[in-house]
Amino acid sequence: MSSQSFFLVRAPTSAAISRRRLVELVSSWRLPEDEDSRMAMTTVVSELVTNAVSHGAGDMLSVTVRADLGKSRLLLEVHDSSPVLPRLRCPSPESESGRGMVLVEHLSIACGAENTVRGKRVWAELALPRQPAGRWQAFDRLGPPHAIAQRLLNAFRLLCRTKSGEPTAVSGR
Secondary structure: OEEEEEEEEOOOOHHHHHHHHHHHHHHHOOOOOOHHHHHHHHHHHHHHHHHHHHHOOOOEEEEEEEEEOOOOEEEEEEEEOOOOOOOOOOOOOOOOOOOHHHHHHHHOOEEEEEEEOOEEEEEEEEEOOOOOOOHHHHHHHHOOHHHHHHHHHHHHHHHHHOOOOOOOOEEEO
C-alpha cells in the first residue's frame, strides 16, 4: 500500500493543484491507469477539493491519497475544518453548480463523509484497472454514450425524488 498526504491553501486554485499532484503520485507509484480511470480520479479529487474550498472552513485543507494494488483500489480523502457534511442536491437543468457529489458518487465504488475532531473527512474509493485498457475497450465496458447519459439522467431523477434532506454519510454500490 502506498499513501501520501499534502496540504493546500483553501483557494480557488486548489482543485487544479490537487489534480496535478494526484497525477504525479499515480505516475510515481506506477499505478495502472487508463484514460477512464485517470478521468475519474482527477474529476473526483477536483470535486472533493472544490467542495472543501466552497463550503469548508479554515485556511488549509489536506488531501490524502492511498493506493492498494492488491485490491486495485485508490482512496481519495479531503479534510477541512468545517463540521458540516456535504449533501446530495437536485440541481435544475439550468443550474451551474450542485452536481459535484452526484458525480463523485457515480464515478466511485463507494464514497462518504464523516465528522472528525477537527472538522470533516470526505472520501471516495475508486477502482484501478487491473491492466491498462485502450480507450475503446474502456468505453465498450461503459456502453454507448447515450446509455451513459441516460444512467446519469436517471440518477439525477432518483436524487430529486429523495426528499429526506438528511446528509448522505456513506454510499456504496
